[in-house]
Amino acid sequence: MTNNVEEFNAYRERMNGKLLGDNNKIIKRIFNLDTNAFAPGALDVKTKELLGLVASTVLRCDDCVKYHLETSYNHGLKKEEVMEALSIATLVGGTIVIPHLRRAYEYWEELETSTEKV
Amino acid sequence: MTNNVEEFNAYRERMNGKLLGDNNKIIKRIFNLDTNAFAPGALDVKTKELLGLVASTVLRCDDCVKYHLETSYNHGLKKEEVMEALSIATLVGGTIVIPHLRRAYEYWEELETSTEKV
Amino acid sequence: MTNNVEEFNAYRERMNGKLLGDNNKIIKRIFNLDTNAFAPGALDVKTKELLGLVASTVLRCDDCVKYHLETSYNHGLKKEEVMEALSIATLVGGTIVIPHLRRAYEYWEELETSTEKV
Amino acid sequence: MTNNVEEFNAYRERMNGKLLGDNNKIIKRIFNLDTNAFAPGALDVKTKELLGLVASTVLRCDDCVKYHLETSYNHGLKKEEVMEALSIATLVGGTIVIPHLRRAYEYWEELETSTEKV
Amino acid sequence: MTNNVEEFNAYRERMNGKLLGDNNKIIKRIFNLDTNAFAPGALDVKTKELLGLVASTVLRCDDCVKYHLETSYNHGLKKEEVMEALSIATLVGGTIVIPHLRRAYEYWEELETSTEKV
Amino acid sequence: MTNNVEEFNAYRERMNGKLLGDNNKIIKRIFNLDTNAFAPGALDVKTKELLGLVASTVLRCDDCVKYHLETSYNHGLKKEEVMEALSIATLVGGTIVIPHLRRAYEYWEELETSTEKV
Numbered sequence: 001m002t003n004n005v006e007e008f009n010a011y012r013e014r015m016n017g018k019l020l021g022d023n024n025k026i027i028k029r030i031f032n033l034d035t036n037a038f039a040p041g042a043l044d045v046k047t048k049e050l051l052g053l054v055a056s057t058v059l060r061c062d063d064c065v066k067y068h069l070e071t072s073y074n075h076g077l078k079k080e081e082v083m084e085a086l087s088i089a090t091l092v093g094g095t096i097v098i099p100h101l102r103r104a105y106e107y108w109e110e111l112e113t114s115t116e117k118v
Numbered sequence: 119m120t121n122n123v124e125e126f127n128a129y130r131e132r133m134n135g136k137l138l139g140d141n142n143k144i145i146k147r148i149f150n151l152d153t154n155a156f157a158p159g160a161l162d163v164k165t166k167e168l169l170g171l172v173a174s175t176v177l178r179c180d181d182c183v184k185y186h187l188e189t190s191y192n193h194g195l196k197k198e199e200v201m202e203a204l205s206i207a208t209l210v211g212g213t214i215v216i217p218h219l220r221r222a223y224e225y226w227e228e229l230e231t232s233t234e235k236v
Numbered sequence: 237m238t239n240n241v242e243e244f245n246a247y248r249e250r251m252n253g254k255l256l257g258d259n260n261k262i263i264k265r266i267f268n269l270d271t272n273a274f275a276p277g278a279l280d281v282k283t284k285e286l287l288g289l290v291a292s293t294v295l296r297c298d299d300c301v302k303y304h305l306e307t308s309y310n311h312g313l314k315k316e317e318v319m320e321a322l323s324i325a326t327l328v329g330g331t332i333v334i335p336h337l338r339r340a341y342e343y344w345e346e347l348e349t350s351t352e353k354v
Numbered sequence: 355m356t357n358n359v360e361e362f363n364a365y366r367e368r369m370n371g372k373l374l375g376d377n378n379k380i381i382k383r384i385f386n387l388d389t390n391a392f393a394p395g396a397l398d399v400k401t402k403e404l405l406g407l408v409a410s411t412v413l414r415c416d417d418c419v420k421y422h423l424e425t426s427y428n429h430g431l432k433k434e435e436v437m438e439a440l441s442i443a444t445l446v447g448g449t450i451v452i453p454h455l456r457r458a459y460e461y462w463e464e465l466e467t468s469t470e471k472v
Numbered sequence: 473m474t475n476n477v478e479e480f481n482a483y484r485e486r487m488n489g490k491l492l493g494d495n496n497k498i499i500k501r502i503f504n505l506d507t508n509a510f511a512p513g514a515l516d517v518k519t520k521e522l523l524g525l526v527a528s529t530v531l532r533c534d535d536c537v538k539y540h541l542e543t544s545y546n547h548g549l550k551k552e553e554v555m556e557a558l559s560i561a562t563l564v565g566g567t568i569v570i571p572h573l574r575r576a577y578e579y580w581e582e583l584e585t586s587t588e589k590v
Numbered sequence: 591m592t593n594n595v596e597e598f599n600a601y602r603e604r605m606n607g608k609l610l611g612d613n614n615k616i617i618k619r620i621f622n623l624d625t626n627a628f629a630p631g632a633l634d635v636k637t638k639e640l641l642g643l644v645a646s647t648v649l650r651c652d653d654c655v656k657y658h659l660e661t662s663y664n665h666g667l668k669k670e671e672v673m674e675a676l677s678i679a680t681l682v683g684g685t686i687v688i689p690h691l692r693r694a695y696e697y698w699e700e701l702e703t704s705t706e707k708v
Contacts, residue, residue, distance in 0.1 A: 025272065026269060026272060026273045029265070029269055029272075030269065033262060033265055033266065033269075036261065036262060036265075037262045
């Protein structure tokens with residue numbers, strides 16, 4: 001598996017474990033809400049993942065983008081669909097989104113590579 | 119028809135006319151791109167409208183939210199679907215999104231009222 | 237009582253009622269968290285209100301600023317303390333915060349006036 | 355003179371007077387820096403005004419945009435130059451800048467009208 | 473002492489030295505204001521540090537967060553207090569704050585480790 | 591030539607190539623607009639580069655800042671002019687801009703070094 005995908009997930013899990021290990025209720029509940037908000041409802045999971053991805057991209061949060069790229073990938077979204085969502089994010093959010101678009105593209109390739117290798 | 123919907127659209131159209139009447143190529147092309155980006159492609163129009171709505175909401179642009187609420191409404195998106203998209207925006211963007219959520223909810227009601235009256 | 241304070245609260249309550257009346261769980265829980273986060277804990281209520289105020293100010297959310305000014309006022313924070321918090325927000329967030337500072341100052345005066353009149 | 359230009363300036367001056375009347379040193383010094391930063395230096399005043407305008411526009415601060423439109427206007431910048439600066443702001447900041455562009459265009463027209471009437 | 477804390481401080485000091493070594497008055501004065509704004513006044517130093525920390529967190533500036541974590545730590549703020557402030561920042565600023573929360577938690581641990589070792 | 595300048599440009603070019611190699615029209619046109627917007631017009635190229643630099647700085651996009659520092663450098667802008675533009679960005683955008691200012695200063699030095707070595 002590609003190092004970047006692995007490393008990102010390992011760091012994320014380790015630190016989330018620490019954050020949730022402490023007894024801060026607000027933080028725990030926000031993490032919990034995050035799981036619920038992306039469950040199927042009036043909208044299906046794929047649409048919700050794209051909404052999370054676009055929100056993360058226009059707010060220029062690289063780690064959030066990586067997270068939603070991975071969940072999008074795992075839910076079977078195609079590269080074309082993801083790129084179309086990212087193009088809307090770039091138009092709405094402006095050219096300052098471009099560096100994040102480059103990193104998103106790179107991470108998507110790493111997700112594809114990491115799966116092929118398995 | 120409700121005054122707020124009408125007024126918003128009239129102002130928007132009048133000022134867009136002026137902006138496009140001037141010969142600034144960059145502005146003209148950005149407006150043009152905006153039309154193209156939301157046309158059907160790998161993703162359907164409804165999904166794209168929700169992406170535009172969520173991007174506008176987390177970036178807290180009330181006029182952009184109104185615009186995408188209206189196009190979402192006209193493309194037949196249901197209130198439940200729109201609210202689910204907005205709930206993701208509020209979670210990702212935080213409680214500072216709430217005042218925009220109130221105004222979005224109000225505008226959606228005005229869209230519904232304005233149609234009933236016709 | 238001053239019209240601005242009254243109007244702001246009436247609108248807020250009416251729309252919050254509608255938002256919570258719908259059955260969107262995510263939105264309901266975010267509202268709920270908002271109440272919990274500002275309850276006394278390791279930090280006292282006054283400190284928390286100032287934290288909420290500064291967060292709202294640097295993110296330039298006028299309605300959030302108004303809300304935290306009012307709760308700060310009701311918890312007995314003094315104008316001097318509030319202004320010192322707002323000066324930190326202006327330094328950290330830059331001169332684009334100044335228009336929000338003007339509106340915050342004005343709203344604080346309205347809070348003072350509305351109480352005197354009672 | 356146009357009401358909007360007059361009203362904006364009157365409110366700004368009245369509230370700035372109050373903010374500076376209080377003895378908050380940080381706020382006083384930030385206001386002071388604001389005057390110094392736009393004085394001629396390695397860059398001339400016109401260039402600096404355009405920098406202030408573009409910074410205000412991408413950060414989507416309508417009142418800051420109005421202020422820099424007025425100082426740009428008073429320093430003799432032409433509509434074409436201002437629009438070119440605003441087109442860069444719209445490209446860099448994305449389509450969420452467009453509602454602010456509409457209001458900027460409208461305010462520039464009001465500045466032109468208010469001068470003609472004198 | 474932990475490498476991360478040391479490295480961050482060394483880089484910060486070296487570059488600040490260069491920035492202040494040049495004769496740009498505006499930059500010098502902003503640095504100066506930064507020192508004054510966090511001095512004790514109507515609010516005590518601990519409260520001010522938490523305000524600086526929350527402002528930095530919702531604006532998602534990792535280096536600013538590190539700086540205020542260190543000054544908070546040096547002024548004797550407890551982990552519980554800092555985490556409560558950060559939970560408010562996460563609620564107000566949304567889940568896009570979470571990656572910064574992970575890094576903040578990690579840096580706090582490094583601050584604790586670096587002191588123990590002395 | 592300095593590694594940082596070289597590496598940044600190599601990565602940028604490689605990923606831009608991939609992004610443009612895909613057939614996403616919106617992304618292609620945004621890249622195209624970016625070239626057009628900074629061409630000479632009512633404003634000269636140097637002024638436009640400074641506008642792009644300040645917009646990138648207040649929006650705190652390090653890669654965009656690097657890009658505009660390099661084009662500014664290549665168009666013959668002097669360090670003093672660039673620093674004056676950056677000081678306006680810091681004042682307007684607040685102290686959260688300072689970490690980006692440090693990195694900008696460092697990159698400018700690397701641009702100077704990389705040229706001397708040629």
